[in-house]
Amino acid sequence: MQRDESLKNIKENPVWDVLIIGGGASGLGAGIDAVARGYKTLLLEQYDFTKGTSSRSTKLVHGGVRYLAQGNISLVLEALKERGLLLKNAPHLVSNTSFLIPAYNWWSIPFYTIGLSVYDLLAGRKSFGRSLPRSRETTLKNIPTLVKKNLRGSTLYHDGQFDDSRLGVNMAQTINENGGTAINYFKVVGLEKANGKITGVRAIDQEAQTTHIIKAKVVINATGVFVNNILQKDDPGAADVVKPSQGVHLVLDKKFLPTDYALMIPKTSDGRVLFAVPWHDKVIVGTTDVPKAAADIEPMATGQEVDFILETAGRYLEEKPQRSDVKSIFAGLRPLAAPKNDGGKTKEISRSHKIIKSRSGLITVIGGKWTTYRQMGEDIIDIAAKSLNGQKKESNTEGLRIHGFKKNVDFSDPLYFYGSDIQYINELIKSKPGLNEWLSESLKIKKVQVVFACRNEMARNIEDVLARRTRALFLDAAESIKIAPAVAEIMAPELNKDGAWKKAQVEIYTKLANRYLLK
Ligand SMILES: Cc1cc2nc3c(=O)[nH]c(=O)nc-3n(C[C@H](O)[C@H](O)[C@H](O)COP(=O)(O)OP(=O)(O)OC[C@H]3O[C@@H](n4cnc5c(N)ncnc54)[C@H](O)[C@@H]3O)c2cc1C
Secondary structure, three states: OOHHHHHHHHHHOOEEEEEEEOOOHHHHHHHHHHHHOOOOEEEEOOOOOOOOHHHOOOOEEOOOHHHHHOOOHHHHHHHHHHHHHHHHHOOOOOEEEEEEEEEOOOOHHHHHHHHHHHHHHHHHHHOOOOOEEEEHHHHHHHOOOEOOOOOOEEEEEEEEEOOHHHHHHHHHHHHHHOOOEEEOOEEEEEEEEEOOEEEEEEEEEOOOOEEEEEEEEEEEEOOHHHHHHHHHHHOOOOOOOEEEEEEEEEEEEHHHOOOOOEEEEOOOOOOOOEEEEEEOOEEEEEOOOEEOOOOOOOOOOOHHHHHHHHHHHHHHEOOOOOHHHOOEEEEEEEEEEOOOOOOOOHHHOOOOOEEEEOOOOOEEEEOOOOOOHHHHHHHHHHHHHHHOOOOOOOOOOOOOOOOOOOOOOOOOOOOHHHHHHHHHHHHHHHHOHHHHOEEEOOOOEEHHHHHHHHHHOOOOOHHHHHHHHOOHHHHOHHHHHHHHHHHHHHHHHHHOOOHHHHHHHHHHHHHHHHOOOOO
């Protein structure tokens, strides 16, 4: 996947069937559905693929135990189906993970075991495994760091876990290799219209600073928390349809959860759930749900959110995590469908997706979850297909494999997430054995990954490599700052850049990564 190739396609193609604005889960999902139906498809992302909310999730491919408790059966059914499909189509990125809900009173074990048996039943043949009660002894064997006092046992259930940005990059590759074009650093700044109907977009190549008028039969607004901006370009008086809600995660050392089991805390003091999930040899703890007035590409956690997560996790872990234990902190904004009158309680805003078709023909998607991106893509393109007269084709993504597809993955291999691409990584190492050296031994990142990211994954700068091709920024922000100069050294010849670029890149990256350090 090369940016120059995508740029060439943009210049050569006079009109696209489907043009998607936004390279997060929703846009990439729509892109795959459109190319799979044979539509000439272009996806434009203003920064990098998954730079927005889609790199900042809890990394769960889940039916949503919480939505089951709220009685939202249709959302759970849809998500459980999609969970199974994602495991089938991207087995190199999705793993079946065991979760424990610890019980500190007599009723919790039967209560959650019965509830989760319903979850298993709803999953049907796509079940990830039976939910079962666990004794105190087994619970402590599985998660030895749990608070022991008054612990009675736990309920075991299964859900999926994944790497959100890696999936996003593989989805962009899937679009490109199925005949579509996805490009990063390409920002839509205006909508082109004729007789009130949208005929394309005006977009700026953020690298060359050139403006392009790109024609398309259908334009899709999949810009997450930024959908209001595009809607206002279509109709300056348009009301806001998305309300951002912030969720924060803290990343801790594995010693706090030295196991493959994830911990689910079913009722926090604000009535939500909190997860502590093992991920790339660290532990992610979160999240929160705080309404935000405005969209932001780099949202920041508040002190209250940090205290809430540390305090809640500390109630369940023998060794209480402290601020100094936090390796990285990241915040994301949920693009929730704005209710007519929400009273400030985003918890109750719809988590399911909505699709709006404007009078101009613009199709906007809001809400949803990473887990359900495929169904969202199908629903969006079903609507787009109606505007593509005579070209209506059925979706066929239920069985479509995502780039990198590989079965029987060894998740203990630090490079497992490359799936079938591992053969190209090995070839690179063979051609230049020095690339097998560690860039970061503690994060298990090798030099070869930087070269591979530049040549095949459209990485354009240090951040692309350290935040989304590898997950260094999200796993250990200080370590990522340390290795940034070495990343620039490897990238410069790959991208034909000079010393000034390297210097500027390290400065830009260090400034950004400092936002992920808890001070
Ligand atoms: C804290 C948190 C935890 C979550 N955990 C989970 C989870 O565990 N499992 C799960 O299934 N879901 C989870 N979700 C939900 C899921 O992450 C989101 O629903 C999903 O990532 C939203 O994707 P999106 O494509 O709509 O938005 P985004 O990922 O934000 O993508 C929109 C993209 O549009 C681009 N864009 C904006 N304007 C323009 C423009 N003018 N031109 C070009 N591009 C533009 C942006 O740069 C951005 O990359 C979580 C969400 C949050 C916030």
